[in-house]
Amino acid sequence: MNQDSIVDLSMLKTISGGSESMMKVFISSFITSAEPSIADLEKALSANDWKLMKKAAHTYKPQINYMGIKAITGTIQRLEDSAASETNLDEIPTMVAQIKEVSLRALAELKQHIEQM
């Protein structure tokens, strides 16, 4: 991973104890689940369904944390909190857009990373 990297796999490396096969399982799990998770966020946004939004953000949050996507770890927490309390609703579309944009970049990076493993 270079300095411009959007993901920080240092924690994942610690968790996996240096096991490449476990790293692959973790990264593959994220690659499989990220797009459906983003779709859940967008679905909740278009339906203005804040309960669903809270649930989707809550589910996606650990994945973001495990992959060390630090640019949006705070955003996903704020999104979950805003949806749960139904406050700052006007900021939610921006938060979802940012999470999507950063997640897609992270996905591309992780796909490249797994190919090199």
Added chain:
Amino acid sequence: MAKTKKIFIIDDDPTHNDMLKAYLLEKFNVEVLAFTNGEDALRNLHLKPEFLILDYYLDRNNNNALNGIDILKRIKNTNPDCYVLMLSGQDKIEVAVDTMKYGAFDYIVKNPTGFIRVENSLNNLYKTLRDKYLIKAYRTSTFILIGVLALIIIMAVILKQTGIATNNPSWF
């Protein structure tokens, strides 16, 4: 050969289940069964898992699904000897207190160090269980030893009283 311990993972996020399962299989000699809802796990309790790792929110796929606390209560009602570790995405002290009140042995927040905490928690539990087993085995063997000694003393007294045993045995 020692019996392989069975662990249930119950989380409505299959990705998290896959990751945690891979982690546990790497770290422990265990059998891991993953469920995406608590109801399925309850239906499989006859498989006698020693440990359950249970998520707090389980309603991703079904709004009416029982949450982790409900599942915890039911497990402890039917299988009080089963150890339940609660896992949650929320770092709220009141949730943690609630889960411990209903019989969970630990509460761990899903964050990047969560897996390591789960491992430490299971190791601590294994150690506690092993110590309990050793103490029980020690007590049992002490009890047996005292019983054998008492039996020898009683036999000696009886033999002496009946004259079978004397201070100067003729065969000596």
